[in-house]
Amino acid sequence: MSLYNEKLTLKVKEYAKNLGASLVGIASAEVLNEGLEEDFRPEDVLPGCRSVVVVSLHIPDGSMEIMRRGIANYSYNLFGYTYLNRELDFLAYRLSNFIEDFGYSTLPIPGRGCAIGARKPGYGMLSFRHCAVAAGLASFGLNGLALTPQYGSRQRFLGLPTTAPLRPADKFMTPAEVCDGCLECVAHCPSQALEIKEPHVLKMAGQTFKFARAIPNKCRIMASGLSTKVWPGAKFNPKVDVPVIEDPTAAEVYHQLWAERDGRLRVLEHSESTFGATNCGRCMAFCTAGHEAMKRRLLKSEKETGYADDNVLAKDETIKSLVPKPKAYGRQLLGLSEN
Ligand code: B12
Ligand code: SF4
Ligand code: SF4
Numbered sequence: 001m002s003l004y005n006e007k008l009t010l011k012v013k014e015y016a017k018n019l020g021a022s023l024v025g026i027a028s029a030e031v032l033n034e035g036l037e038e039d040f041r042p043e044d045v046l047p048g049c050r051s052v053v054v055v056s057l058h059i060p061d062g063s064m065e066i067m068r069r070g071i072a073n074y075s076y077n078l079f080g081y082t083y084l085n086r087e088l089d090f091l092a093y094r095l096s097n098f099i100e101d102f103g104y105s106t107l108p109i110p111g112r113g114c115a116i117g118a119r120k121p122g123y124g125m126l127s128f129r130h131c132a133v134a135a136g137l138a139s140f141g142l143n144g145l146a147l148t149p150q151y152g153s154r155q156r157f158l159g160l161p162t163t164a165p166l167r168p169a170d171k172f173m174t175p176a177e178v179c180d181g182c183l184e185c186v187a188h189c190p191s192q193a194l195e196i197k198e199p200h201v202l203k204m205a206g207q208t209f210k211f212a213r214a215i216p217n218k219c220r221i222m223a224s225g226l227s228t229k230v231w232p233g234a235k236f237n238p239k240v241d242v243p244v245i246e247d248p249t250a251a252e253v254y255h256q257l258w259a260e261r262d263g264r265l266r267v268l269e270h271s272e273s274t275f276g277a278t279n280c281g282r283c284m285a286f287c288t289a290g291h292e293a294m295k296r297r298l299l300k301s302e303k304e305t306g307y308a309d310d311n312v313l314a315k316d317e318t319i320k321s322l323v324p325k326p327k328a329y330g331r332q333l334l335g336l337s338e339n
Contacts, residue, residue: 004167008102012053012166015098019091021055022155023148025135028168029161032134035204036127045125046107046161051168053099053160054128054135055091057084058151059284061294067285070313080156081279085111088158095160104164111158122216131159134205136169139178142330143185143194143283144211147178152290153185153283172205178289181330183323186212187315188286191227193218197322199333210333217244220253222280225261282313 009026016024029042029049036042042049063075078084088111096108114124129146132138138146138157145153186194194212202209221227226242242260245252284290295302302308323329328338 002167004165006167008099008164009166012095012099012164016053016055016091016095019094020057020087021091022058023054023056023137023150025054025132025137026166026168027052027054027131027134027136027159031168031205032130035130035134035202039119040123040126042126042159042161045109046105046163048105048163049107049161050163051161051166052126052131052135053095053162053166054131054137054157055088055095055160056132056137056148056151056155056157057087057091059084059154059156061154061290061297064154064281064285064290065294065307067281068291068313073279073281076281076285077279080154080281080284084156087111088156092158092160099160099162099164102164104162106160106162106164108160109158111156126159126161128157128159130204132157133172133209134169136171136173139173139175140202140209140211141175141179141185141287141289142181142183142196142199142211142333143287144200144214145284145287147287147289148293149173149178150293152178152293153287154290154293172207174207175209175211176334176336179330179334180288181327181332181334181336182288183319183326183330184286184288184315185283187317187319187326188282188313189222189316190280190282191218191222192316192318193222194283196319196329196333217246217248219280224257226256 013024029051032052033041033043038044042052059076059080063079067073067076092108092111096106099106109125113128129140132146133140138148141147141153143153146157147153148155183196186196193215195215196212199210200213221242221244242256248256298305319326331338
């Protein structure tokens with residue numbers, strides 16, 4: 001007799017797809033336990049957790065391409081972040097009730113992933129990227145995000161821990177299957193928040209992954225519209241330059257957001273998490289894997305669609321002083337040859 005409830009596994013996957021999930025997979029709680037530290041494992045948030053249902057929602061390519069062209073990040077803020085989180089919440093809620101009706105417990109976690117810093121700064125309730133990798137849907141790109149062959153970086157994920165014995169993935173993707181090591185992600189990060197010289201090393205699912213550490217405080221300044229460096233050359237660049245405070249208190253963060261930020265950035269649709277901030281997301285928008293995946297799906301050639309002349313915004317050249325040949329270094333991290 002199978003250890004898993006095969007029928008329920010199929011039902012859950014079908015239900016998630018019918019609700020509009022772009023991708024769906026199942027991760028084994030055991031595989032995740034290997035990759036996550038104590039207090040942040042599935043069983044720490046749901047006692048008796050056996051598997052995690054993982055869903056993704058694709059960020060429309062148009063929302064990303066308009067950012068690459070320096071025109072606006074308004075579309076990404078909503079359809080790549082705040083509204084997409086609501087869609088993830090919808091999936092979490094529906095799937096949770098669906099599985100509970102079969103007699104198993106679940107923990108619906110909101111799409112945003114956590115109240116950042118509520119338990120440990122930079123840590124959510126359960127890392128959805130690890131879930132996506134353990135579900136065999138994705139692998140880690142050098143930007144630290146979970147990349148899929150279908151969409152590259154251009155998606156948000158959600159993990160739903162459950163006690164249901166669902167059949168988990170037993171095949172996992174290697175980083176080289178999704179990431180080509182170009183390091184465009186690091187070069188386009190306006191705050192040098194992605195530390196790639198000493199990458200994070202993670203062992204999970206029988207593999208060793210290496211990827212950039214995202215420094216939360218540096219990324220926050222960009223994602224909150226507190227710097228003129230957000231979009232060099234873009235028309236919508238905010239006219240502020242708030243200094244980075246090491247380990248800011250909650251009161252300092254609040255003051256920066258309400259008193260020091262360019263008022264035009266307080267858009268009501270974005271009122272989640274960053275109090276109406278503009279998100280950065282350049283490490284997603286400029287990730288080659290997402291752009292290439294889009295081209296594979298487009299019916300017209302890149303030239304015909306007008307996306308050929310993108311990549312228009314300035315790169316941060318400091319990466320070259322840190323890593324003289326970024327692509328060669330990136331490929332070395334992935335265990336690939338130089339070309
Ligand atoms: C906290 C958080 C952040 C923080 C910190 C990120 C981080 N690396 O920890 C900040 C604010 C920087 C951030 C930024 C962004 N985020 Co975010 N974020 C999260 C959140 C809520 C939790 C992540 C988590 O639990 N991490 C915990 C640990 C286990 O994972 P880890 O990051 O791999 O491990 C790091 C630490 O362990 C640390 N570390 C390890 N050892 C040591 C030792 C020492 C001494 C120190 C100091 C640190 C350290 O370094 C590791 C590598 O960075 C998730 C939602 C979720 N629940 O998953 C979204 C999530 C990861 N974010 C997401 C996105 C899209 C973004 C942004 C693009 C948002 C934007 N600005 O537009 C950027 C991208 C930055 C990047 N390239 O990584 C998506 C990723 C989707 C994808 N395709 O992979 C997620 C999954 C949300 C979602 N629902 O989809 N994020
Ligand atoms: S979201 Fe922006 S600031 Fe944050 S790591 Fe990505 S590119 Fe850098
Ligand atoms: S930009 Fe290049 S190196 Fe960075 S994650 Fe994407 S494919 Fe990998």
